[in-house]
Amino acid sequence: MISHDMQLWAFASKELELGEHRFIQSHLDDCPECVEQLAAIQIAKEALEFARDAKPKLAWARTDERVGAMVEKRLAQQARRPMFVRLGFVGGFAVAAAVALFVFTRPPPAVDLTPPVESPPEAWARVDRAEGLSLVNGGGEIVDGTELRGGDVLRTSLIGRAFVHLPDLSHVRVGGGSQVTLTRSQADDVALTLERGSVAVRASHQARKGFVVHTGGVSVFVVGTVFGVANDAEVVEVSVTEGKVRVELPNGDSSFVEPGQRLRFDTRTQKSKRLKVTAAGERELREVAAVADATASVEGRALVPAAGGTPSSPPMLPAQGTPRTLPRISPAEARARQVTAPEPIAPDELAALPKIVSEQPKTEVIVEAPADVWPSLGGGEVIRGVPPRREAEIAPASAPTEWASAPTAAPQEDEWAALPVKSVAKLNEEEAPVAPARTSKPLATDLEAIFMQRADDALTRGECDRFLLGLEDIAQDGQRSTRSEFARVLRARCFDSQLRPRQAMNEYRKYVDEYPKGQYLAEARHALGQ
């Protein structure tokens, strides 16, 4: 095509000034090539007009999850203090030390006998009756008794569900195919963010700053009630069977939903409609209410107040210790578990379900509650509980007596360490011997080998996607260098096979950084174009 370098496209788009437009128009009368060129431009413009309407078809649920998980991870990283802040602290500490030196060289001032004000303990939410439940920011399936903290993101499989007991004594049922974030989880302030799926809530009547559920731009504020919230991307529904909730819509409108009502809000049209609560919704709400009642009776016995509380509203701690470290299981192990479809639980059956305390591991430690911790327990009164599980402290089955010394040497990061712990040797003198702690460490190691073998096999079949998370766990374990090295390479190959170049390059880059003399270095360098 002959080009006269005319601004024909601008002419066709009517973007030119009047003089230029007239000039081109007159030129077209004498230039058949330009006329032909203009015709091609008009075809192109027509095609562009149609193409403008095209939009990509995406699996938004998966994309939303990925972006959500990425944001959580990023914000968690931001929470760590940057280097200059740490340096600031070091500088501040040096100044403080100099001031302290100056102060201590002077005659001692009058001693302040006021006891230090103890900060309230961090409140934890607990998982109960979990089926197909995983922690998005923790990277694995979680089990009953797992403690959650603010910021944790829970996800249930399509046939899964779980109950979460919140620190304000409220109870939440997470329905199948849901993703919910515990935005705030404190004894006097709870906020949940429902990304998708449904939650049923039995909120306690405890005085608090607030209890709010955010979903799809809608905020549901509550004080002491039973209600459910569902979000299926296009419609948000709020159902109430007891009490009342205030619903705040994205346009700023606010309205109350009464018992028996269901507010249906269409996020596309931004219109809301009041309907009756569905039978399924009512069943879920009855279920959470029944679990709440069953749990309340258990917790009434099982919880002991923690230091820092008052007799009227003590911060409650479980007398039976629950795992502090999230008991993660590898994807291979998770698949080994058969997650069955949950059947609706009738309220009368719920009371007969195994109680939370009976689902804990059998290993116990015995602690003495000092008299000043809680007035109703005399000094030396014995509380039984399960020791907190930390990976570093998990002892092999052959050496159960490590617990005798480990808790006293443990860092003061939980309430267990704050209480005096009797040695197991002493316990043996007083009572029957405690069953040795069972550990899954050797099994987990074997499973990792099997898991990696399966990941490698799946890679050849192009089905390695589901192994990525587990491989990352293994790759991050720097102690088993050969295995973690291979896991890193497997991840890179997997991303490459899925045509996800950015991730593949990232993995290879990590590999080169972590293993400068690794056996797959040539492969990594080749992929990176080095």
Next chain:
Amino acid sequence: MSAEALPLPRLVPTPPPTGQSEARLLRLVDRIKKDDVLAFEELYRLTRDDVARTLFHLVGQRPDLEDMIQETYLRLLKAVPGFRGESQFRTFLYRVCSNVALMNLRWWRRRKEEPTAELPDFIDVGEDPERAAQAAQASRLVHRALEQLGAKKRIVFVYHELCGMGPEEIAQIVGASYNTVRSRLHHARLEFAVALKALTRVEVSP
């Protein structure tokens, strides 16, 4: 060519309505700067369709479009604290999109592979099947023609012709001068028309 009524000069095309007011987005940005997760989620929900469509236009039919969306929001999350409000938030967002797209286009160019090979139909059919079919067909042709353009020219062309932005705004987005943008746009238009003509000839001939 028949004479036609003299048109009024239209130098800046009207941008497509995004459905979101700038003020609302700026309020969300302020909240994000205070580490409000919910604000970022809302921002994501409000802008994700726009971002997806823009990236789709910028790079065409790609298997890693979801990765690009994730990358865009990751970069946005990192960059928002530095956003001083000197430009529209929309401009800021499109700048992030163009950087992600540029990286992706260069990556595929280095791989020397056909990124659109053996992909399923990637275009949402919408409500009107006839219109959607035309859009899908046109979109495929347009994206194949766009593959012939260099990355920078392609971005300028797409922002102007498919996203409806003016050269001034594009200049802000891509960090180039107004004249550079006009020049890239002019050459991109010529190359695109030639490429599309060649493609339509190929499709018409048996």
